[in-house]
Amino acid sequence: MPSFASWLRNNVDGILASVIAGTTAVLIVPSVLGIDLLGAGERSGAVTDVAILIVLALLAIALLRDRSSTARVRDDASAVQVVHGADLDRLHAEAYQDTDRWLFKGGIGTHLRTVTLKECVDNARAAQRPTRIQIEIIDPTDEALCTEYAQYRSSLNPGSDRHGEKWTTARVQREALATILAACWYRERFTLLRVEIALSRVMTTLRWDLSSNWIILTQDESAAPAVLFERSRPHYRAYDRELAASFEQAKRVDVALAKELRLSDEPTVDEVRTLFGTLAVTLPESFTDTDVTDIVRRALHPKDSPQRAASSQRKR
The missing domain is CATH 1.10.287 (Helix Hairpins)
Structure with a gap:
C-alpha cells in the first residue's frame, strides 16, 4: 500500500x-x-x-x-504477474540463493527433485543457513490415483514425451518414489536441512512453489505461463495457508524414522528397499530390482538414460 x-x-x-x-x-x-x-x-x-x-x-x-x-x-x-520461460528460470535461481524455506505441492515433483533440492541445499550450505523443505506429492502406493495421473499426462501429450517415455502407472509411481528418495538423500548430506513429506490421495494439475519471497503456480504443461504472487501481497499469505492446510490433510511420511539409515552416494537396491520399508512406503509387489535401479536414476541422475543407469548398477 x-x-x-x-x-x-x-x-x-x-x-x-x-x-x-x-x-x-x-x-x-x-x-x-x-x-x-x-x-x-x-x-x-x-x-x-x-x-x-x-x-x-x-x-x-x-x-x-x-x-x-x-x-x-x-x-x-x-x-499478479504472468511469468514465462527464461524469466521463470531466473526467478527460481534468485530464490535459491537466499530462501530459508521451500514449500512444494504438485504431482510427482520432477523439477523439485532434479533442480530445486540440489540448488537449495548448495546455496544453504554455502551460507550455512538452516532450510526447511516441505513436499506434498501424490501417493505412489495409491495405484488408482497413479493411473489417473498417468492418463491425465498422456492426454496432454499422447505418445512419448520429450524424454522418449510414455506415461504409465508404473512410471508415475517410480517418479514419486524418486522424489522421496532424493529428499532423504539430500537430508542425510546436509544436517541443517529439514525435510517434511506428505502424500496426497488427490491429484492436482497445478504445481505450487513457495519460497521466502514469492509463490509461483505452474502447470504440468511446460509451455503454459506461470503466475507469481510476491510476499508483500495478500495472495501470498492466502496460498501459504492453503499449502499448510493441504499438507496437514495428506498422509505424512515420517522421515525421522530413517535417521539411522545410511544411503551411499549411489544408493544400492538393498538400501533403497530398506529405506522405503522403514518409511512405511510400500513398493509395488511387481517392482523388480530394475525398477528400483530406475528410481535411483530418476532421483540422482535424471539426465541418464534407463539403459545407462542399469549398466552402471550392474558394474557395481
Missing part, C-alpha cells in the same frame, strides 16, 4: 484546489446569508462565486476519487 506522503505528493493539485475552494467558500457563504465577515458590506456576485467554488470543489474531490480508484486498480493488477 502507498504511504500517506506518497499519496499526498501524487494528489497535491487536487488537494490544493479543494483547500482553496473550501476556504473561499467559507468566507463568502456568510456574506450570502447576510453575515459580513470581511466587512465589505457587499453581496454582489457572491452567489455566483459560491456556486463556482462549489463546482470546483466537487471536481477536485472527483479527481481525487478517480486517482484513488485508478491506483487501486493498478495495484491489484501488479499483484
Whole structure:
C-alpha cells in the first residue's frame, strides 16, 4: 500500500484546489446569508462565486476519487504477474540463493527433485543457513490415483514425451518414489536441512512453489505461463495457508524414522528397499530390482538414460 506522503505528493493539485475552494467558500457563504465577515458590506456576485467554488470543489474531490480508484486498480493488477520461460528460470535461481524455506505441492515433483533440492541445499550450505523443505506429492502406493495421473499426462501429450517415455502407472509411481528418495538423500548430506513429506490421495494439475519471497503456480504443461504472487501481497499469505492446510490433510511420511539409515552416494537396491520399508512406503509387489535401479536414476541422475543407469548398477 502507498504511504500517506506518497499519496499526498501524487494528489497535491487536487488537494490544493479543494483547500482553496473550501476556504473561499467559507468566507463568502456568510456574506450570502447576510453575515459580513470581511466587512465589505457587499453581496454582489457572491452567489455566483459560491456556486463556482462549489463546482470546483466537487471536481477536485472527483479527481481525487478517480486517482484513488485508478491506483487501486493498478495495484491489484501488479499483484499478479504472468511469468514465462527464461524469466521463470531466473526467478527460481534468485530464490535459491537466499530462501530459508521451500514449500512444494504438485504431482510427482520432477523439477523439485532434479533442480530445486540440489540448488537449495548448495546455496544453504554455502551460507550455512538452516532450510526447511516441505513436499506434498501424490501417493505412489495409491495405484488408482497413479493411473489417473498417468492418463491425465498422456492426454496432454499422447505418445512419448520429450524424454522418449510414455506415461504409465508404473512410471508415475517410480517418479514419486524418486522424489522421496532424493529428499532423504539430500537430508542425510546436509544436517541443517529439514525435510517434511506428505502424500496426497488427490491429484492436482497445478504445481505450487513457495519460497521466502514469492509463490509461483505452474502447470504440468511446460509451455503454459506461470503466475507469481510476491510476499508483500495478500495472495501470498492466502496460498501459504492453503499449502499448510493441504499438507496437514495428506498422509505424512515420517522421515525421522530413517535417521539411522545410511544411503551411499549411489544408493544400492538393498538400501533403497530398506529405506522405503522403514518409511512405511510400500513398493509395488511387481517392482523388480530394475525398477528400483530406475528410481535411483530418476532421483540422482535424471539426465541418464534407463539403459545407462542399469549398466552402471550392474558394474557395481
